[in-house]
Structure formats: structure tokens, C-alpha cells
Amino acid sequence: MKVLVTGATGFIGRQLCLALATAGYEVRALCRDTDHPYLITHPNIEPVLGNILYKQTLARAMDGCEQVYHTAAMAKMWCRNPDDYHETNVTGTRNVLETAKSCDVEKMVYTSTCGVWGPTIKHPMTETDPRITGFPIAYERTKYLAELEVQQFVKQGLPVVIVNPSRVYGEGPVTDSNTVGKMVSGYLKGTWRFIPGNGEQVANYAFLDDVVAGHIAAMSKGVMGERYILGGHDISFNTFFETLQLLSGKKLDMVRIPLKLIQFYSQLEWLKTRLTGIAPVFLPEFADRLKYDQKYSSNKAITQLDYRITPFAEGLSKTANYLRGLKNNDLGIKDNESRDSINPIHQGSELNQPAQLCNN
Amino acid sequence: MQQLTAIVTGASEGLGKSFAIELAGRDINLVLVALPGSGLPELASFIRKNFAVTVHHLEIDLTHTESYAEIFTWLKEQHITAHLLINNAGLGNWSWFEDKNIAFYKMQIELNVITPVLLTRLFLAQADASVTSYILNVGSLGGLFLVPKKQVYGATKSFIRYFTKCLQLELYGSNVKLSLLSPGGINTKPELLVMNNTLKGISKATVLEPEQVARIAIDGLLKGKKEIIPGVVNRLLVLLNSLLPAYIKDNIIKRRLNTILVS
Numbered sequence: 001m002k003v004l005v006t007g008a009t010g011f012i013g014r015q016l017c018l019a020l021a022t023a024g025y026e027v028r029a030l031c032r033d034t035d036h037p038y039l040i041t042h043p044n045i046e047p048v049l050g051n052i053l054y055k056q057t058l059a060r061a062m063d064g065c066e067q068v069y070h071t072a073a074m075a076k077m078w079c080r081n082p083d084d085y086h087e088t089n090v091t092g093t094r095n096v097l098e099t100a101k102s103c104d105v106e107k108m109v110y111t112s113t114c115g116v117w118g119p120t121i122k123h124p125m126t127e128t129d130p131r132i133t134g135f136p137i138a139y140e141r142t143k144y145l146a147e148l149e150v151q152q153f154v155k156q157g158l159p160v161v162i163v164n165p166s167r168v169y170g171e172g173p174v175t176d177s178n179t180v181g182k183m184v185s186g187y188l189k190g191t192w193r194f195i196p197g198n199g200e201q202v203a204n205y206a207f208l209d210d211v212v213a214g215h216i217a218a219m220s221k222g223v224m225g226e227r228y229i230l231g232g233h234d235i236s237f238n239t240f241f242e243t244l245q246l247l248s249g250k251k252l253d254m255v256r257i258p259l260k261l262i263q264f265y266s267q268l269e270w271l272k273t274r275l276t277g278i279a280p281v282f283l284p285e286f287a288d289r290l291k292y293d294q295k296y297s298s299n300k301a302i303t304q305l306d307y308r309i310t311p312f313a314e315g316l317s318k319t320a321n322y323l324r325g326l327k328n329n330d331l332g333i334k335d336n337e338s339r340d341s342i343n344p345i346h347q348g349s350e351l352n353q354p355a356q357l358c359n360n
Numbered sequence: 361m362q363q364l365t366a367i368v369t370g371a372s373e374g375l376g377k378s379f380a381i382e383l384a385g386r387d388i389n390l391v392l393v394a395l396p397g398s399g400l401p402e403l404a405s406f407i408r409k410n411f412a413v414t415v416h417h418l419e420i421d422l423t424h425t426e427s428y429a430e431i432f433t434w435l436k437e438q439h440i441t442a443h444l445l446i447n448n449a450g451l452g453n454w455s456w457f458e459d460k461n462i463a464f465y466k467m468q469i470e471l472n473v474i475t476p477v478l479l480t481r482l483f484l485a486q487a488d489a490s491v492t493s494y495i496l497n498v499g500s501l502g503g504l505f506l507v508p509k510k511q512v513y514g515a516t517k518s519f520i521r522y523f524t525k526c527l528q529l530e531l532y533g534s535n536v537k538l539s540l541l542s543p544g545g546i547n548t549k550p551e552l553l554v555m556n557n558t559l560k561g562i563s564k565a566t567v568l569e570p571e572q573v574a575r576i577a578i579d580g581l582l583k584g585k586k587e588i589i590p591g592v593v594n595r596l597l598v599l600l601n602s603l604l605p606a607y608i609k610d611n612i613i614k615r616r617l618n619t620i621l622v623s
Contacts, residue, residue, distance in 0.1 A: 086554070128406075130399065130402060132381050134569030145553065
């Protein structure tokens with residue numbers, strides 16, 4: 001069976017391509033550069049040149065495909081042109097949906113994010129829970145708007161299932177959106193040495209292999225128009241770094257930075273970017289998010305999709321080993337992905353890591 | 361202290377949802393009112409799960425004024441006295457007058473004008489005079505400034521402004537505190553999320569997130585503020601409005617109108 005994967009060089013997309021190819025699917029891997037270093041080489045993976053912003057290229061890529069996984073998105077913290085989020089995440093998704101409709105695709109899985117819920121209060125969020133704040137973070141706002149686009153097409157009869165991964169970590173290149181990868185590799189290199197606030201802020205960490213399996217399960221068992229949270233364990237920053245210390249054997253003296261200071265710093269950064277156009281290290285909307293937990297429940301996916309959660313220590317250990325291996329290999333450290341705009345997070349300096357603390 | 365109960369209209373989405381969460385965070389019990397099918401039971405269950413408050417929800421179309429008596433009869437049967445009324449439900453628009461049909465304007469006027477007046481009347485009738493009761497009427501800066509494409513909406517909010525200010529005089533010295541909330545833009549509905557994020561400069565600075573507006577509004581309401589204008593830039597605009605001569609303001613609006621006409 002032929003399947004199309006958009007975002008085939010992305011953190012989730014590339015691993016999804018590999019899993020599908022291994023399972024025997026003929027995978028069309030949509031990418032803007034067929035020589036992209038993150039693209040996985042496999043006899044069942046056919047790289048297809050295309051861009052979700054250009055519908056002709058999408059139609060060519062989707063022709064003859066029975067299933068579509070739409071994982072492509074703008075997931076960075078900051079773009080020089082703020083309209084890029086809307087273009088890629090909303091317009092791009094609409095293009096994929098329109099093309100899928102005209103190509104009579106049998107089923108589609110859309111990769112959303114737990115960021116559409118964002119902050120939580122006491123209990124982990126479920127699929128039916130409301131969002132409790134506005135959408136100051138552009139990524140979350142545009143992914144929410146993209147879900148509304150999906151629902152429009154579901155109403156017209158297009159069979160689309162939405163999956164909502166939380167903060168995904170695992171064995172993959174350290175891209176702009178692989179925020180946990182940056183935290184782990186920074187810790188292993190000894191350059192990440194701080195914990196925000198008292199370190200008790202909790203986020204949900206989903207292991208990449210689980211998320212990929214969850215995508216494939218959503219394609220086979222997911223109900224059209226439904227959303228499924230693909231998460232992992234709710235872990236505080238303190239537990240995160242304690243676990244990392246235990247399994248890596250590397251002990252760093254971590255500095256706890258008060259949230260007020262982080263907030264103040266983020267305001268300065270905002271001003272800097274406004275005045276000079278230089279990429280910010282950290283922005284106020286992310287500093288605000290540090291006041292909240294981000295806990296999510298994957299129970300719906302567990303009961304309906306047989307979704308499985310890898311224990312955090314096991315997943316983190318695999319991730320750390322993988323990143324250690326990458327040290328000798330340039331692939332994961334250099335980010336060649338952002339040719340469309342100046343790479344905001346990864347411009348050399350290790351200083352600009354705090355932005356990784358918030359997103360899903 | 362006795363636990364208070366608040367009625368929030370239009371509670372399922374946008375600012376109403378933020379009011380519900382803000383009040384729950386202050387340990388105030390809730391009676392949430394919104395249209396059927398707008399996600400109200402889910403919100404109610406979320407708040408019950410995450411806060412230590414009692415939440416009731418009523419799925420009612422508030423354009424049916426005959427249902428209002430039901431709300432208060434039901435409250436009485438449940439032995440609930442409401443201490444706060446948040447008149448939040450409303451219908452906005454951003455369109456030339458001739459672009460909407462008469463059914464729309466009828467509904468807009470009913471929801472923005474008739475509903476808060478009647479609910480205020482019924483709320484006062486059941487209020488416990490021995491404790492302080494609070495009413496928050498959601499107006500708009502649009503009730504103060506002339507904004508093209510908001511002709512009827514702005515007029516309904518001007519009505520709310522007059523109604524609230526006048527009632528404040530009538531209720532002076534009583535145990536009822538009445539506040540007018542006059543927000544600028546709020547990032548609520550999807551189309552506003554898109555539109556507000558294309559704004560630049562001062563226009564952008566007038567737009568706030570719903571949870572900020574809700575927090576500022578409830579703070580002001582409990583302090584007994586007569587008018588609550590969230591946001592420094594918005595307060596500045598109101599000040600400017602009172603200082604600038606009429607002909608300059610006319611000019612600004614006309615120039616603004618021209619840019620709208622070409623867009």
C-alpha cells in the first residue's frame with residue numbers, strides 16, 4: 001500500500017517513515033530537499049520533492065496514495081516572519097486536506113500537539129477538556145486553527161484522525177523542535193546547568209517510538225474526527241534531571257533560576273528582537289508558561305488504540321545513549337533544516353537553550 | 361466566610377470560559393449558562409475536577425427570554441442564592457450594516473441588550489440584602505468610541521454603558537456593587553485569533569488574552585470599581601478620548617474608515 005508522509009525530515013516524520021517502510025508500506029516521503037541529511041534511506045522509502053505550500057507538488061506526491069500522514073509543521077519557538085506559522089501550519093494543512101479530498105485518500109492522520117490544550121491546573125488534560133488560557137504562543141495558536149480546518153473537512157466526509165503528541169523525546173536528530181534532545185545533549189556536554197523556578201513544574205514526555213506507533217494505530221483504529229493524546233509520563237524538571245543524572249552517571253550542579261528573573265530576562269530579549277531583529281533566546285510568552293504544569297492523559301489512546309507508554313527512565317536512557325553516539329557524528333548536532341529562515345534557536349551559542357523548556 | 365455563587369452567561373467559550381475559571385480559582389461556586397452544544401458540560405466537568413467548587417450548568421438559548429424565570433426558579437428550588445452575576449453573553453460583528461440580515465441584528469440586540477437588563481432585574485430580586493452582591497456588565501471600548509463596521513454592536517454596548525452607570529447611581533449606598541467592564545480587543549474566537557495577530561503597533565497593544573481580562577475584571581468587581589478598563593494602552597486611549605477635541609477625533613475615524621474602505 002502506498003502512503004504519503006509529509007514532514008519526512010522532521011523529528012516524528014522521519015521515524016514514522018522508517019516504521020512504515022519496515023512494516024512493508026511503500027512510503028512516499030515528502031520533503032523540500034530530497035538530499036536532506038535527516039531523510040532515512042530505505043528501499044521502501046521514496047523521497048518526493050514537494051512543499052505543502054504548493055498544491056501542485058502535493059497532488060503529484062499524493063497521486064495513488066491510499067493513506068496520508070500529515071506531520072509537517074512549523075514547530076520552532078520563533079520565526080523571523082511571524083506569518084510563517086500561519087502559512088505552514090494552517091494554510092499548509094488546508095492544502096494537504098484539499099489535495100487529500102481530490103485524490104480520494106482513504107484515510108489521513110493529522111499530527112497536532114498537546115499544545116492546543118497548553119497549561120493544566122490540577123489533573124492531566126483529556127481530549128474533552130477545554131483550553132484554559134488564550135493562545136499567545138504562535139505555534140499553539142496555529143495548530144489549534146489547523147485542527148479547526150481538519151474538522152471542516154471531517155464534516156465534508158474526509159476521514160481524518162487527529163493525534164496530539166505531548167513533548168516528544170527519543171532517538172533522533174537534535175532539530176529545532178526536538179526540545180528535549182537539546183536539553184539532554186546540553187546536559188551531557190555539561191552546558192545545560194539550570195532548572196527554572198523550583199523545578200517542580202511538570203510536563204508530559206512522550207517517547208518517539210510510542211508516538212510513531214500511536215500514529216500507525218490511529219490510522220488503523222482511529223475514529224474519524226476524533227482526537228487522541230499520544231503522551232507519556234508527567235515528569236517535573238527536578239525528576240527529569242535526577243533521572244538523567246542517574247542513568248548518565250554525570251553529575252552537574254544545577255542552578256535554580258527564579259521565574260521572576262526568567263520573566264524579566266524574556267522581556268529584555270523581546271525588546272532586543274524588536275529593536276535589532278536578532279533572534280531571541282527566550283520570549284515572554286514562554287516565560288509565562290513556566291508558571292503552569294502541562295500534564296496530559298493518554299488514556300483514550302491506551303484504551304482505543306492500544307497505545308503503549310515506554311517507562312521514562314528507559315526512554316531517556318535510549319535517548320541519552322543515542323545522543324552520546326551522535327557526538328562523534330556531525331549529523332545530529334548541525335541543523336540544516338532551517339533554510340527558509342534564519343535558525344532562531346540553534347545559532348551556535350549554548351546560551352539559547354532556555355526556549356526548550358516550554359513547548360510540546 | 362460564606363461560599364459565594366456566581367452566574368456566568370455565555371460561559372462555554374472565550375471570555376465567559378475565562379470568567380468561569382477565574383471565579384473557580386477564587387473558590388466561588390458557579391452556575392454556568394450557555395447555548396446547547398457549545399461544550400458547556402465538558403467545561404463544567406473540567407472545573408469540578410480541578411477546583412474545589414460546586415458547578416451547575418444550564419444549556420439555555422438566552423434569546424428566549426421566557427427561559428430566564430426558569431433559571432431563577434431552578435436556583436430557588438436548589439436553595440441557591442446567587443451573589444454574583446456576570447452578564448457576559450453577547451454577539452459581536454465586524455461587517456457593514458447592509459451585510460447582515462435583520463434576524464442577525466434582532467438576535468444581537470436581544471442578546472446584548474434585553475438579556476443583561478432582564479437578568480439584572482431578576483438577579484436583584486433574589487439577592488440577599490445582608491451580604492454584598494456583585495453585577496458585572498460586559499461592555500466594550502466600542503461603547504465609547506465610534507467604530508465603523510461595529511454600528512449595532514457598539515450601540516448595544518453604549519446602551520450597557522448608560523444602563524450600568526445609571527443603575528450605579530440608583531443602587532448607591534445599597535449592598536449591590538455594579539461594575540462596567542470596557543475591554544478593548546480580546547483574543548477569543550478563531551477568526552479574532554487570526555485577525556488580532558495581523559495587527560501592529562498600538563492596535564496590537566490594545567488586544568489582551570481572555571484570562572488577563574477576566575482576572576482584572578473580577579479584581580475590579582470585588583473592589584467595587586465603577587468602570588474597569590483592562591490594559592494600560594486602553595486606559596491611555598480613553599484618557600486621550602476625553603482630552604482631544606471632537607474634530608480631531610472625527611478626522612482620525614475618517615482616516616481609519618478610508619483605510620478600511622480600501623482594504
